[in-house]
Amino acid sequence: MYLLGCDIGSSSVKASVVNGETGQTVGSDFFPKEEAFIKAVKPGWAEQNPDDWWTYLKLAISGALRNAGVDGADIKAIGISYQMHGLVLVDKNMNVLRPSIIWCDSRAVGLGDHAFRSIGEETSLSHLLNSPGNFTASKLAWVKENEPDLFKEVHKFMLPGDFIAMRMTGETATTVSGLSEGIFWDFKNNKISSDLMSYYGFDESIVPAVCPTFGVQGELQSAVAAELGLKKGTPVTYRAGDQPNNALSLNVLNPGEIAATGGTSGVVYGVNGHINYDTLSRVNTFAHVNHTAENPRLGVLLCINGVGILNSWIKKNVAPEGISYERLNDLAATVPIGAEGLSVLPFGNGAERMLENKDSSCVINGLNFNIHTKAHMARAAQEGIVYAFKYGMDIMNDMGIHIDVIRAGNANMFLSPIFREALSGVTGAVIELYDTNGAVGAAKGAGIGAGIYKNAEEAFASLKKIDVIEPNKLTTDSYCEAYTVWKEQLNKEMTTKK
DSSP: OEEEEEEEOOOEEEEEEEEETTEEEEEEEEESSSSSOOSSSTTTOOOEEEEHHHHHHHHHHHOOOOOOOOOGGGGEEEEEEOOOBEEEEEEETOOOOOEETTTTTTTTTHHHHHHHHHHOOOHIIIIIOOOOTTHHHHHHHHHHHHHHHHHTTTTTEHHHHHHOOOOOOHHOOEEEHHHTTTTTTTTTTTOHHHHHHHHHOGGGSSSEEOOOOOOOOOOOOHHHHHHHOOOOOOOEEEEEEEEHHHHHHHHHHSTEEEEEEEESOOOOOOOOESSOOTTTOSSEEEEETOOSSSSSSEEEEEESSSOOOOOOOHHHSSTTTTTHHHHHHHHTSSSSSGGGOOOEEESSSSBBBGTTBOEEEEEEEEEEEEEEEEHHHHHHHHHHHHHHHHHHHHHHHHOOOOOEEEEEESOOOOOOHHHHHHHHHHEEEEEEEEEEEEEHHHHHHHHHTTTSSSHHHHHHHOEEEEEOOOOOOTTTHHHHHHHHHHHHHHHHHHHHHH
């Protein structure tokens, strides 16, 4: 008995096959092998072709089944994780109408800010728990305003994971968690927000049907099953955005528990058991995978756009040609904490919610041509990413979320010893690393949704902790001093953008 998890990311699409009885991952794969293309026609724009996700998924599933040595007919349930906040539009024949406007696209910031003021800041925050900001609803409003002829053809809007499920099952559906991440959900009234729909002039007919996060959401059509190498009728039993799903994969489901990731973007995700919000909407609150109106479980999400993408840029454009990430980490380690006065503000990948939706560029401060080298740039970039995490976590702390332990998968930025040491040192938190990923989490979510596991505790009983990083008393003061310098530079930069 096997479970299949699919993770639709902006860098790649991953698939993992999990043995439902042992909980062990038996095969995984991903495509493309280089980072997926993001089209940016204008500054601040970011689009991808949803049909490309489908192509990548077919290749990833085929590779995962091959690597696992498993027959596709033995897959009992499918789970889907996906990049949050994207917009996919289809016509009545379920054909994609335009490229997806993805999570890091900032074209709709102005529309969202205007909606926030027009609907009313208190109303938005108390009902939606967020400003409409740069989320899916505002992206849909941008299409309505700028591409009116195309908008007339819209049958349904969807999030990226909803699109993949549609391709599998032939049914258009979404979840409460998905609607909340798009800022369509009214938490006070437990329904789609009439205030937002009315303000933007959206007809509710374009909203997909709402299905449970865990449970049968549709079954593989015959032709699609053949295309994917799976069995007709295999149920899709789970879907969630990548950050709620990452939290699930780390068994972060209860108030006070924290999950983090450091991929293209960086995220800290904490669970609240009561409705709360940041009055400046610098961090955002969405329905977690186990949220119900009767038993609230809300994910408070801090997102930093310029994380792994900054480290990737350093590797491609600053570091010696052909260097691996492991060697890049070694290079950065040759420089002392604080990079001898060089600091980097890692904000060059679209509008940052943490900075009140300001579309800031990356800024390098304190560069001295006589002493600073490629190694200094490598270290300053990683520390700058860490200090952005710290800045956002201080906002969460002010909301009453105290972060003592951070759970993360052993991947991406968390593979870097400098990143781990600096994050633990500057925050004072213990970091626990686990052998898991989003696709594995989605597979286990599918097991819960299919009733193969009776609960999350049973699903994640096999979750393996592989490392623990505790604050180093010998370096904590140095990281805190470097953070102070970094924060002063950020405050100066933000002052000039007011």
